Amino acid sequence: MIEINELSKFYTESGVLSLDSVTLEIPEKSIVGLIGTNGAGKSTLLRIAAGIYRQDSGTVLIDGEPVYENNAAKSKIAYISDEQYYQPGMTMKRMAMIHAALREDFSIKKFYRLAERFGLDVNRRLSGFSKGMRRQSDIAIALSYGAKYLLCDETFDGLDPLTREKTKRIFIEEIMDNDATILMSSHNLREMEDICDRIVLIHKGQLVISANVDDMRGQVSKYQVVFSGSNISVASLNPSRLTVSGKMMTFIASGDPQEMEKKLSEIAAGANSTVVYCEAVPLTLEEIFSYKLESSGLVESDEMANGEVM
Secondary structure, three states: OEEEEEEEEEEOOOOEEEEEEEEEEEOOOOEEEEEOOOOOOHHHHHHHHOOOOOOOEEEEEEOOEEOOOOHHHHOOEEEEOOOOOOOOOOEHHHHHHHHHHHOOOOOHHHHHHHHHHHOOOOOOEHHHOOHHHHHHHHHHHHHOOOOOEEEEOOOOOOOOHHHHHHHHHHHHHHHHHHOOEEEEEEOOHHHOOOOOOEEEEEEOOEEEEEEEHHHHHOOEEEEEEEEOOOOOOOHHHOOEEEEEEOOEEEEEEEOOHHHHHHHHHHHHHHOOOOEEEEEEEEOOHHHHHHHHHHHOOOOOHHHHHOOOOO
């Protein structure tokens, strides 16, 4: 398990507090999506978890051991940066040989098998690869480590839709065959929601949500309601994005849908009215997270309306 407790990181040069007392756990044998806008602190969190950066305060434990300057803990990790460095003239095969020399558990056989699945020529120079092909090469090499924990920064960046789906299948196989744990970051929730068991949302260095995907889907809904009377207030339900069109009232609220319908009936009865129509419409994860950000007061509703959040 990866345990992160009260983790903070401040960049003195830029004066930016990248992480602000972040606490969370990454369960074993799971795929966890780390979501946030650009600059939210995702890359910093991954680099600290990989033992590359030292935190200013807090702890990161890999199976109970601190990771920074601890080779035993680092040996359990494979890390894919969003900005890989390649020496001039380096081929994919040569890159794999370097990694194999550094990590005794690196599997050349698995490397060749993954390269074939991605359709990559291992003898070709990486400088001649497209961005997506270089990303596939990074993934093939990282998975060949046989590491218990795989940390991926902007995992699907540059991948076409077909390769993205292939990569997701390979990740799921890694979980099933090798009991791996994958923590992957992205600023795009849509490409993550069908593969992740758990989603972690950070915004401006702060943890907003860490929750199981299936649990989250039943927590927030969009309601469409028609009352027999007029001027009925649902303010007590703490609605978000409330709109009224004719007699149809639409809003987003958290809570169990059956309990919400019961509360709506009570509101109607208190106003000598009835609920003529009520429907709870499930939200996408993107809509749920936008709602959570807005209700937490971390962003304004017009930011999300302008597409500035996820």
